[in-house]
Amino acid sequence: xxxxxxxxxxxxxxxxxxxxxxxxxxxxxxxxxxxxxxxxxxxxxxxxxxxxxxxxxxxxxxxxxxxxxxxxxxxxxxxxxxxxxxxxxxxxxxxxxxxxxxxxxxxxxxxxxxxxxxxxxxxxxxxxxxxxxxxxxxxxxxxxxxxxxxxxxxxxxxxxxxxxxxxxx
Numbered sequence: 001x002x003x004x005x006x007x008x009x010x011x012x013x014x015x016x017x018x019x020x021x022x023x024x025x026x027x028x029x030x031x032x033x034x035x036x037x038x039x040x041x042x043x044x045x046x047x048x049x050x051x052x053x054x055x056x057x058x059x060x061x062x063x064x065x066x067x068x069x070x071x072x073x074x075x076x077x078x079x080x081x082x083x084x085x086x087x088x089x090x091x092x093x094x095x096x097x098x099x100x101x102x103x104x105x106x107x108x109x110x111x112x113x114x115x116x117x118x119x120x121x122x123x124x125x126x127x128x129x130x131x132x133x134x135x136x137x138x139x140x141x142x143x144x145x146x147x148x149x150x151x152x153x154x155x156x157x158x159x160x161x162x163x164x165x166x167x168x169x
Contacts, residue, residue, distance in 0.1 A: 045084035
């Protein structure tokens with residue numbers, strides 16, 4: 001793995017998330033295409049909690065606390081339990097960006113991590129490298145989700161007109 005390149009990717013991805021979120025209206029931040037979907041604000045708060053309570057923590061446990069159980073997480077439950085959609089959009093984004101900076105500093109401070117160190121998860125073994133790879137990929141999944149939310153919002157706003165002439169989504 002080219003750690004420098006992947007850390008740069010994570011820094012750039014945080015900037016991309018900022019670009020997709022910063023400056024939207026409060027209404028758009030909280031809007032959902034349907035009751036089962038997440039809003040942009042919920043995605044941002046999910047990214048925040050994943051940054052500070054999932055990837056960094058679990059990678060740390062895997063690398064530095066072998067055999068210790070991971071702290072429990074509940075990403076899907078936190079959306080309602082922590083009232084993500086009631087949070088302040090600007091503060092949520094700022095906290096996510098700050099946590100990402102802390103993560104990058106922490107990752108840069110790792111000394112010769114053994115990416116093959118394995119944790120025995122309930123679903124099967126997972127390596128430190130798998131966790132890091134998933135962390136990097138996680139940003140992309142949610143940037144796609146943010147783009148889809150932007151598309152759904154703008155197409156709803158354009159009704160009764162359709163953006164079909166723009167091309168296939």
